Each structure stands twice: as C-alpha cells, then as structure tokens.
Amino acid sequence: MMEQLSFFAEAGQSKGLPKELLEYRAGFIDSQISDRLLQQFIREAPWKQSTQKMWDKEYLTPRLTAWYGDIGTDYSVSGKIANPNPWTPELLMLKEKVEAVAGISFNSVLLNYYRDGNDSVAWHSDRESVLGKNPIIASVSFGQVRSFDIRNKTDHSEKYSVRLEHGSFLLMKAGLQEHWEHRIAKSNKPMKARVNLTFRLVI
Secondary structure: OHHHOOOOOOOOOOOOOOOOOEEEEOOOOOHHHHHHHHHHHHHHOOOEOOEEEEOOEEEEOOOEEEEEEOOOOOEEEOOEEEOOEOOOHHHHHHHHHHHHHHOOOOOEEEEEEEOOOOOOEEEEOOOOHHHOOOOOEEEEEEEOOEEEEEEEOOOOOOEEEEEEOOOEEEEEOOOHHHHEEEEEOOOOOOOOOEEEEEEEOOO
C-alpha cells in the first residue's frame, strides 16, 4: 500500500524539528551494548501479536509487543488489558538512564518488535486515560533504522521525521500526544529487525 510508505527522505532528520515537543539523541546507548540488548530482547522477551478490530473485522497487529512494569500497571494494548511482566536487570538499567534525561520516573515499558519492513504502527497518539493528561514518553531504539513520522492533527501538511538509529533516544514531551500523531511506516526496502522501548508512567 503505497500511501503507507514513509514520505520523508531517509537521509538525515527533518529540518525545523519542534524541540519543544521532541528531543533526539543518537548514540545514547553504546553500540556494543546495543548489539547485545537487541539480540537479548528478541530472544528472551515474551512476545505476543495482538489483534485489532477495524470495520467489524479482526486484524493481526503488524508487529510483536511485550509489556513490563511495576505491579498494578495494567495497560490496554490494542484494546486488550496486558498484565505487566516483571522488570529485568537490563530494562531497569535503561529505565534509570532515560529517567535521568527525562527528569521524571517511569513505572512501565512497552517493547515493540518490528521483524522487517512489513511491520509498522499506523498513525496514532498515545492518549489512553491511564497515561494522564499530556504524558511524557521516553523511547529507546535498537537495530534497523526506521523513520518516526509525526504530523499535526489539524494540519497534516505540518509534518516531520526522525530517523531512529541503533542505540538512540527520543523524548516525546508534554503536548505531543495531544496535538500530534506519530507512526512507523511500512517500507518496501529490505529491513532487518528492530526493537523499540517506550517508557511510560501509568497512573
């Protein structure tokens, strides 16, 4: 479906990225550690493929997910309640690193596994009530570089893209979920595996 392919240049970040909404850091995690974590997450995470209902039909979500967090941070993934898996030492290490930059504490993390270029996430905003008003979400990516596209909800011509590199960090600041949508588009180019972690505060 051509309309789902990314409409941004794959070389470099968009110009004029709104810094009040997004903060991007390449090389946030050392490359050797990133290599090890990517393989470990792929091998050990309890991946699940959820279903989504669209137009009275159930569709498999085009990626795999795993939910970790403090006890009681139950979360709805694609409309289904997910009870959290317990934190691992690696996830706690990453949580500590992203909290130091984000300036807030997180109590849960959603892992997404994009197996190849066919795996994607459609336009959406993370506006679930359990995340509170104007949530702050910290994202760490491992593996294949993919473009993270954002667009203004009221003016789709206002759009930007960030190439999420191996070991990179992206902070989605307060206000982004309220006024913007984001996605990881499908790609018709050969793509290797990618694992993305989004740290959240479930209220």
